[in-house]
Amino acid sequence: MIRKLALVPAVVVIVFAGACTTRTDDTTSSAPSRITTGPSIAANVPPTSSQVNKGRARVERDPCTDLSDEAVEAVGFDHLTRQRIDRIFDSYSFVGCQFDHEERDQFEMMTTTRTLQVYATNLTLDEFRGREGAAATPAQVNGRAAITYTDPSAEACYTVIETSYGTLDISKSVASVFTQEKPCDNMQEIASAIDTSMPD
Template structure:
């Protein structure tokens, strides 16, 4: 990655308690409401923990795509979940916590990586990305949210939209030799799936 320059709800019967109930009844685990913890995404290949952050003047990045984006999401957009590997950037005043994934294809009879995808959560805001890349970026909508898309040379494209910690940063790179594919032409479909999975985290 380039460096940044800057369910089914159970219906419970209602039981009317007699007026002689004491306050201790409220603490009975059988009579109180329960809290449901969201299930963690299924991930077959584990990675190491995110590195220590510094973030002078900013809040830490809390959402980690390496553990927060499941294998089913990665497979849905055509990448190999087993290629999951950590791809972080830690600087004095901002951080990117991310994961990268490969997509394999056959080129001249040889199986090789043809595309690479990096998904990061960063504490840089979408407005900061707009200011930095405004002249080279295109504004689009991702699941009804503003996003910006901008190329990074002929074989790589970035998309940023609002995320859990500031912005969700997605990079698509074409590594197949002699490919005529335009990465910015395909990144929106990928981002729609990824952002939908991350939304609300």
């Protein structure tokens, strides 16, 4: 009887030790899932295009996969209209995504009244300044250096923001035949929200 009783405490210790080890493993294994969780995106888009980028770093940010549906809806566009609009050249790249906003017109037809385009690019802000010349107006977005300019022929307003990964090129265009909204209406707020929603 003495030998049997002597074994009982040893068994209890082993069970407790095993239980502690299991709890520690569970905590460790669950941590990466919180880190790797991506934005919520309902619409499927194709992968980004192949880049050439002679003499430049690759564009690593992608608005089509970095901007969540909630971020798109918050600035007034339909996340289900998400579509890829990359513009890839030999020496630089624009990795981009487009979103539309539709309203019902006088004939009860759904019509696109405004469009948002967001590009991550490896052009510098100085290069954008050089391209736009006197049309570029200095600005700041979330404390970052930026420029704004318009393209009246396209009924579009642009904000280009200097970032750690290059520049973020954001534009909003309108269809004036269907809306009284102006291209630059709320553009500062839209640019600020998009910049905040992109990973740095």
